[in-house]
Amino acid sequence: MQALNKLNYIYHSMPQDLEARQYDVLIVGAGPAGCACALTLKDAGLKVALLDKATFPRDKVCGDAIPGRAIKTLKSISPAYEDAFRKFANKCATRQTAIHYKGRSVTFKWVGEAYTCTRMEFDNFLFSLVKEHTDTAIYTDTLPHSFIQDNGGFSITSKNSDLVFHSRILVGADGAQSAVAKKLANRTLDRxxxxxxxxxxxxxxxxxxxxxxxxxxxxxxxxxxxxxxxxxxxxxxxxxxxxxxxxxxxxxxxxxxxxxxxxxxxxxxxxxxxxxxxxxxxxxxxxxGSRITTLSGNHFMLVGDAASLIDPFSGDGIGNAMLSGKLAAEQAVHCFKADNFTAPLMSGYDRALTGMLGKELRARHKAQRTxxxxxxxxxxxxxxxxxxxxxxxxxxxx
Ligand SMILES: Cc1cc2nc3c(=O)[nH]c(=O)nc-3n(C[C@H](O)[C@H](O)[C@H](O)COP(=O)(O)OP(=O)(O)OC[C@H]3O[C@@H](n4cnc5c(N)ncnc54)[C@H](O)[C@@H]3O)c2cc1C
Missing domain, CATH: 3.30.9.10 (D-Amino Acid Oxidase, subunit A, domain 2)
Incomplete structure (x- = not known):
């Protein structure tokens, strides 16, 4: 993380003639992690932007199992969002898992609730909540090109438009191939x-x-x-x-x-x-989520798949992505209250996340290896x- 504190990630020069759109928090990626972050920031009094390279509805390759943690997180952000999910028709309520092996099968009933729903529909549902219930500025079909850090935050240029953004906090919610994690946390693939x-x-x-x-x-x-x-x-x-x-x-x-x-x-x-x-x-x-990765640094946090949080045993990642998005939003509010965006304060996010998921991810990794x-x-x-x-x-x- 110390390496990230250096201002060493200037990749491209920013067009000088364009005026930057100013935000307090800019979230790159409008999947479950990014949407949970934007929903949590509603009413925080901050100017928030959500940017995605795709246009919605968009597909996401997934098993489409929506774990209970996703619904619990939605409820903890606002019971109204949980209600909206319950009214959302295009889903199956799953109550058990049948495991088949060598011609035999055993069925386990779940204690908590879980659903299946195509990601095309689930992600669009979350995205619509952000659109309808928050003042978040939304930029779709927008691919960030460069992330330039200055003392006040990040300047971000986009590849397919002339837009330039400036934000005090950058949240990398751009999934498994996160450009933000690659550029700010030197993330590489570990097979x-x-x-x-x-x-x-x-x-x-x-x-x-x-x-x-x-x-x-x-x-x-x-x-x-x-x-x-x-x-x-x-x-x-x-x-x-x-x-x-x-x-x-x-x-x-x-x-x-x-x-x-x-x-x-x-x-x-x-x-x-x-x-x-x-x-x-x-x-x-x-x-x-079976390895320790950088989760935050000066003026930035990584959430969801960009932070490598998928359960190593089951492959579930939607619930953890949403929880991390919510915790990152809470940390952002904390940083603005303290008017401090440095890595030591930002690492409060790391502690909150590992406090909630660390033990579970370690146990699930152990189960996978065993x-x-x-x-x-x-x-x-x-x-x-x-x-x-x-x-x-x-x-x-x-
Ligand atoms: C085959 C498969 C099966 C899975 N099955 C399940 C399952 O059944 N249940 C479960 O809970 N989890 C499952 N997962 C994991 C789950 O899909 C992820 O953990 C979850 O999608 C993470 O959410 P996220 O918001 O972090 O990222 P994503 O859902 O990937 O969202 C990232 C968003 O960022 C955008 N984006 C990407 N790059 C950029 C960029 N450079 N600039 C701007 N925007 C960008 C994308 O368009 C996307 O909208 C599965 C994953 C795979 C691959």
């Missing part, structure tokens, strides 16, 4: 802490239960799994992901492996016999689950 994955939508997968998410393990790929997540309209989000270091080591072609997985599993083969794939099989990366080193544990779990009381204990741990 040990990164998952490569593919997903496609299918219609008419046989025996799909709208209340059940499904996971298929195969002993060749443990602890990786193929997921079948139900969506409204008899659709399913089906995908497969693997640690990127394993993909590189074993020279795995994810797309071929995905189709082989379905074809070589007798139960899946049967269920997909009359199913139709709608759209392409698309790939994207998951930066896992299963990859001791795949026989999965057999043990299946055997142990014959007993309902042991099953309940395992269920609590999940």
């Amino acid at each position: 040990q802490h990164h998952v490569g994955s593919v997903r496609a939508y299918f219609k008419n997968v046989a025996n799909l239960d709208p209340g059940t998410t499904e996971i298929y393990f195969d002993k060749k790929f443990l602890p990786s799994y193929l997921w079948v997540f139900p969506l409204p309209g008899n659709m399913a989000n089906v995908g497969f992901g693997m640690l990127s270091s394993e993909i590189a080591k074993k020279k795995i072609n994810l797309k071929t492996t995905f189709y082989d997985f379905v074809d070589q599993n007798p139960a899946l083969k049967l269920r997909f016999r009359d199913a139709t794939q709608t759209g392409d099989l698309e790939g994207f990366g998951l930066p896992l 299963l990859s080193k001791m795949p026989f544990l999965l057999d043990t779990i299946f055997t142990a689950c014959r007993s309902n009381s042991i099953k309940r204990i395992i269920q609590k741990g999940l």
